[in-house]
Amino acid sequence: MTLLVLGAVAVMLIAALAALLLPDLLGALAAASVVSLALAVLFALLGAPDVALAEAVVGSGLSGVMFAMVLRRVGYQPADEEETGHDDAA
Amino acid sequence: MTQQAILLVLLPLIAAFTLTPLRRCNPVIARVAGPAVVVSQVMLAITLLLHIAQLGPEAVGFGGFSIPLGIAFHLDLVGMSLVALAGVTLLLLWPWTVESDSAEPSLYLLLLAGASGIALSADLFNLYVFFEVVAVASYGLVAAPNSGIQLYASIRLLLFSAAGSALALLGIGLIYNLGGSLSLAHLGQVAAQDATLFSSVEGLSAFTLILIGLGVKAELFPANHWVPEVYGLSRPRVSGLLAGLVSKLALLILLRLLWQLYTGTGAEVILLVTGLVTLLLGELAAFRATRLREMLAFSSIGQLGLLAVAFSMGNEAGVAAGLLLALNHLLIKPALFLYAHNWRAPITALGGQAWSTPLASALFVLMVLSLMGIPPLPGFWGKYLLLKGVLTAPTLGMGWVVALILFTTLVEMIYFMRLLTRLYAEKSVQPIPPLSRRHYAPVALLGAGLIALTLGMGHVSTHLEQGAAQLLDRSGYRDRLIPASLRHPVNHFQTHLQGTARQGGHP
């Protein structure tokens, strides 16, 4: 149990860092979905199955789909000259 | 009778839910349904207000559960007046001219439902939910004209506000962790028994998180960067609503939180300092502004800083002053934004514009004078009462607060006088009428409200003092909300519930 919790927390934090640092937006989006998924596992372990279900369906499912749809329609625009070098979140 | 208070939230909700299908059936009815519902809501609010004014504040529970378990409303003078004022303000700024298939009327109704909930609810998380209703409706209203740059303003507001909400929710979680409840009255009782509970580091950081979160809408430092951009880009009606109404709702939540939970914990000092910094930065930025809209946006920040300072004084005079200044600002700011819609040019190019429409300009001058605090207008009495409140505040009666308030008033006077003298300089070559046709009625009515307030000051001030006393009355609030069997002490409450326990529970 404790090991599972520690593992989920570790996965979550690593995925969050990945979302922050990945230069590719689609990759960052995938990482954010992993954060939600790890969070859902964590909720289930913490005695909150209702919240775990909601987080899994809404957090990693629907939110991710919405993001992906918008990203598909918008397309990831590379920065033009003015913006180059500013995108890196870090 | 008072059970009907929930209808103040439900009426606009039902109307908003059914407006879209109704529009498909009968567009004419759908067009008048919105304003009609708002009018009936205002009438209900006034009926309840008279009831409360006669019989004193009352608590209304929901679901048949006593307070620590369920949610309750607390109907007092200030909350109920705010509901009525919100309805009237929305009616004055109602989008009469939009196309028939616009969603804007629905958003107005939802804003009203949220505002009523905020004004009346006595539960921390419930307040958060209603505040989100108002916030999301305001993103929609800013974005409504659907042109690119207004969408950017809406996104700006959304990013700030949503981040603030997340921080506020974190603060609410901390408070729940500390006090074990979400009801303001019950938390107040817990705090009264353990004075160190909310003055601890966690307690004060919970307050600060909520202050930052609500400070986005209350235009308090450091969360007010969106203000000049959004007010500069969005339509005057919407700027007026955000500055006039929504900011006051956020402040009311802070006021209730501060004086029910955080009395004597040092949280009032946090609010005082935040207010002073906001006041100073706002007025100095307004001094440097080159355009009327920008000046109004920054002056609004300054005014809200002043309100925060007033509300951080724990005495009747201070809170009453804050209420009066809030009322003054609520009447004036929307009207000024409507004026600024046509006077868009840099202030230096507005020379002599006042002569083009002497009557409208005279009303403009009256409003600006009240904002500055020139006797006998309400703004003067507000500032006068505030200084009185500062000087008699128990621990905060510090000279430098007075000095800072006087200094910012001076700055305010300088930049507003500069504007007025320019407006009344020699006659202009190209007169621009300040108001477009459809803006005349709301401005005239708001001006009439201001004049009525000035004339009825004696009567109003007793009501304000009564309202302030109710806001500061902790034991009365608790007695009305918490059922008698659970009141004193907390242990009694625990044993009572152990009686009803069937199985389970925490060991």
Add this chain to the structure above:
Amino acid sequence: MTPDLLSHLFSIASAALVAIGLFMLVRSHYLLRALLGLTLMEAGVNLFLVSVGYREGAAPPIAIDGQLPAVMVDPIPQALILTAIVIGVGVLGLALALALRLHQSEGTLWLPRLRRRAQSACSKEDAA
């Protein structure tokens, strides 16, 4: 592992999530990335709330065969998070709709560029 250490672990993890999210929100120059930061921030807050209701060795507050477990976690924070999650997805949907429309009309989602355009739009309007 003691319960105290475990609860500290959750506090630190949620603080880290909120911090990463806030940092992304404040520092990103691309709108969609800022919104991604917002979702991370909300996730951190949700984690904190769940950990508030958690008790060591407690079961979910659900009766099995008509019998409630002897020790249960606190159901209130769970109800709050359910609400917060739905609010979050609503706000995110609206934000993405705004972003989509903004992209259709302005052709870019780079915030510095949009800000410059907003400023010039203001002064252009003034000149008119």
Add this chain to the structure above:
Amino acid sequence: MTMRRNLASLIFTVGLGLMLVSLMQGSHTAFPVEVGQNINAAGFADHGAANLVTSVVLGYRGLDTLGELTILFVAATAAGMVLGHCPGGSTPPVRGGFILATAAELLFPFLILLGAYIIIHGHLSPGGGFQGGAVIAAAYYVPLLAGSGRLFSEDTGSLIESLAGVGFIAIGLLALWGGGEFLAPLYSHNGAPGALLSAGTLPLLYLAVGLKVGSELASLLARLGGIGMEVDDDA
């Protein structure tokens, strides 16, 4: 602009510092969590719902749930307003291949059934209106993604939405009518605890929540995907 960046960083630093300090200090036993504990003790008797989270969501804090439905409604309305009036702006739906379309066709009834199950068992087991509503929204979206139709018109969507919203309020007002308080539990002692037909009006409330959440999320998804509903808007 540099000033604004610096100030933004300042907010960030102050907020972060505060949070870290407070969260690290916060031990989770500072004060007994009374209210939750009492709900654990009394909730079963009050509502007859096996899932206490459901009692809290729909019973003790039903007003919050109404507010939350409202927020979702505001967001969907505003998103519809923003995206509804952009003729020519929407991309045509992507036509998936035959296999994808068939899979979506097969998946659709399964997902709808799953969503319905989650909703009507919300008072017994984990899940409920929100989760089930989200699954139903996804069910509508999958065939759209595959390009195999099954659009539901904006009329139907908004009708379901408003009926569900008004239904929730009406169930609440029913109690008020009977002399009780808004959203008081009704008939909570009919039916054995743990049975499908138990917990009085709670399952009905969750049904309303599920329908409203489902239709609103479906409309959000369709608008963001640029498919379905915009078609009749553009026409």
